[in-house]
Amino acid sequence: VYRLAQVSNHIIDQCVAQGVPFAREYGGLLANRSFGGAQVSRTFYARGQTGQQLLLGAYSALMRQVARGQVKLFPRREMLDLVVINGKARGITVRNLITGEIESHEGDAVILATGGYGNVFYLSTNAKNSNATAVWRCHKKGAFFANPCFTQIHPTCIPVSGEYQSKLTLMSESLRNDGRVWVPKKKGDTRPPNEIPEEERDYYLERIYPSFGNLVPRDVASRQAKFRVDEGRGVGPTGHAVYLDFRDAIKRLGKKAIAEKYGNLFQMYEKITGENPYEVPMRIYPASHYTMGGLWVDYNLQSTIPGLFVLGEANFSDHGANRLGASALMQGLADGYFIAPYTLGNYIASTDLDKIDLSHSEFQGSQE
Template sequence: MALDSRVPSGPIEQAWDRARFEMKLVNPANKRKYNVIVVGSGLAGGSAAATLGELGYNVKCFCFQDSPRRAHSIAAQGGINAAKNYQNDGDSIYRLFYDTVKGGDFRSREANVYRLAQISVHIIDQCVAQGVPFAREYGGFLANRSFGGAQVSRTFYARGQTGQQLLLGAYQALEAQVDAGRVKMFPRTEMLDLVVIDGRARGIVSRSLVTGKIETHVADAVILATGGYGNVFYLSTNAKGSNCTAIWRAHRRGAAFANPCFTQIHPTCIPVSGEYQSKLTLMSESLRNDGRIWVPRDPGDKRSPSQIPENERDYYLERRYPSFGNLVPRDVASRAAKAVCDEGRGVGETGLGVYLDFGDAIKRLGRHVIEERYGNLFEMYERITGDNPYVTPMRIFPAIHYTMGGLWVDYQLMSTIPGLFVLGEANFSDHGANRLGASALMQGLSDGYFVIPYTLGNYLASNKLDKVDAASPGFQAVTTDVEDRLKRLLSVRGKRTVASFHRELGRIMWDYCGMSRNAEGLEHAIGAIRNLREEYWRNVNVPGSEGDLNQQLESAGRVADFLELGELMCIDALHRNESCGGHFREEFQTEDGEALRDDAHYQYVAAWEYKGPNTSPELHREPLEFNYVHPAQRSYK
């Protein structure tokens, strides 16, 4: 397997322009002759399907939810970055590029990131034209805020529901294409496998979640925009349905999986309250702008927060990082929270939590200002915990939030399988080892609205594709595989529920491949996951049948894939003998506990090739070059 990143040569500022010029175009009259499959209807998939429909392609778009509007992009709260520099505070495309590469701890591809920063400005234009109700100033122009520790205000937002509003914009554009007959929507339909014929992605096999019907769909290209795989941890801020099945199945069919161990842990989530917990809820990072994070100075201090005097509190972020304080990047804030909890200073019943205190801010600014800024978040917190954060400090704890890893793609967003494109969180491309706040929405829309329309056309125009149909042996074989697997899951009739396996896998992943990792733990985890997987196929209990809505069966297939992906994540984490971004190996840290990169040996993308069940995957390396932003140790002190 060769990894050709297809990054254009020459100055980075002109790379995308040049690439666009060099790309071949599909004749407008021929576009309707091409069938394109888009799996996923979030920001990346929805915007791609809508735009490709507008261009005239025949698009089929799939989502497992009952409507494309429910994709998990909808839950993004904070905002979307763009280098508009409307605030005249020193922002530029170059600065957004620089911040993103640095924030990613020098493990992303420079050219991709530069393109992302360039496109960011067009995204805002497009969304405003669609009617996304971004926050505005009294003069009628767009408002911005500073987000996630950025030193410029470049984040556009729509209250605490930016993801929702951007997704509805894409969804509406998509529905317009559905009405125009250019996109056919397949809701409640899950992609269960990819069909590769003569080395090219030529279609998918799907299952209707309502009738259980297995169907094949033939296409000239397949686009996966199925989001991240954070649910491998069971507890995460992802939606319950978010899963890795589409990308994992594609991986098994030959798409390399890049940097699987790079996961982002978000520092401000509501802590776990009990065994029954089904998911974690994120509180917007913007809370750290005014809230102060602290724990008791002494381990085991179980007094209520109001009884702990000022001098017995440890504002550990302000102490350790005087210049960034509570606004250090996500990975740093998360690790610091874990460290204080490991010392026995965590708060709440479980001891897994730290305080986020608005007492000072309320004193300084008044309750009404805090209410205006964070009212809806405070309400949400109270709804979930029953505590009033105006009176009692919030309790927060880090939680799995985003996966920077994903299928390997080149500059044109094509995976190692020709004809298989991967967009958004599902690919690995732009965030390196750590993603900055408000950049996920930007990447999803950039890929969908502005990159794939060009690169897909280039692929279709440059390659002569043989005619295939659903009756061809390639499709038949994959269909049989899919049906066998479903039958197998239903025939085990063991003793344990799917969720109990998922919970156990999540526990292993969180303990050994979570916020900090070490070689011994990872080796243990690999063994434990293998055992769990073996037990799964022997002892899982999937009730019901194949032929109707069966939520347990849906979940069973997804968990089976997580049980394979989890192992690969641990293998990747074990091989990467350095700490970078969200990947923190305890053996590799500076004296004061910061991540220690090893650029000499690990400045590359680790792309893993599937080699068969119970066979070790093969590592391929895409070396990373930094010609513009020079690697340095990130310092937020």
């Protein structure tokens, strides 16, 4: 965690150099904003799509190296096995998802950056292909797993609409900067939200946690939303939702200012639900989002299998039992840009690695 804090400034410089359009103040300095779990503005951002913009910056830098011939991509592959030779990770076996062909690839080491296991839940905000099979197969080969119970339930997701859904959609935590979370005070109140007068609304986060208000940590906001639904005060067609209301923020700042901050998020919400969040409150509910547990790694991000390095959400490090907003992006970028290049290089330089190729019996056995 100390090292992560040390390199965090470099992450911003790296991403700015890649063209990530971080928000800036009038004078040109980087702007920041509040996120849940803190009472200060601590997060640099790119409107309501910080993660997407960071991905575009990283992908652009990667494709530049691909165009130069420095990197070769093997897209649409699913990892089937980790190949361990003489106790060291030396390659992987994968399935080509287009042709079905089984392939193997050898190397001096293996880096696993395949995300978390949130899809163990029936619905989550993760893409369905992010199914943790790579992490599981490394665990079966002997890599220790740490803190599997540390799963983060994100409080601001679009609620379930029906049984046909394969995943849930995340709405940025930044919305809680200006949105107020509430439910009706009366149980079973099915009136439209705009017909419920102010005195009959329970702004329960502001009531229970006056210091933090709507910016309580994610686990607290999720738990309290579940409590309200269990009390029979949930809203919407299913009753499994609470309101996130921007009425007061629009009155205070104007619709244009809110649109500048959250316009892309509001548009996405309206496309999914058919409701205009400028006119009626959003409906949100907690959903499985991130896993703090993962494969155990040491300070060099190396697992218990020598030569297997695990980066980002796939490992267990940095976040404890409850990750704070934006810290996953910070960890993934720190691991990939500022930690693994040095620890991996040190491993290769200081380890006796036999020369191998795909004819080795371990690769042949892995494909059978």
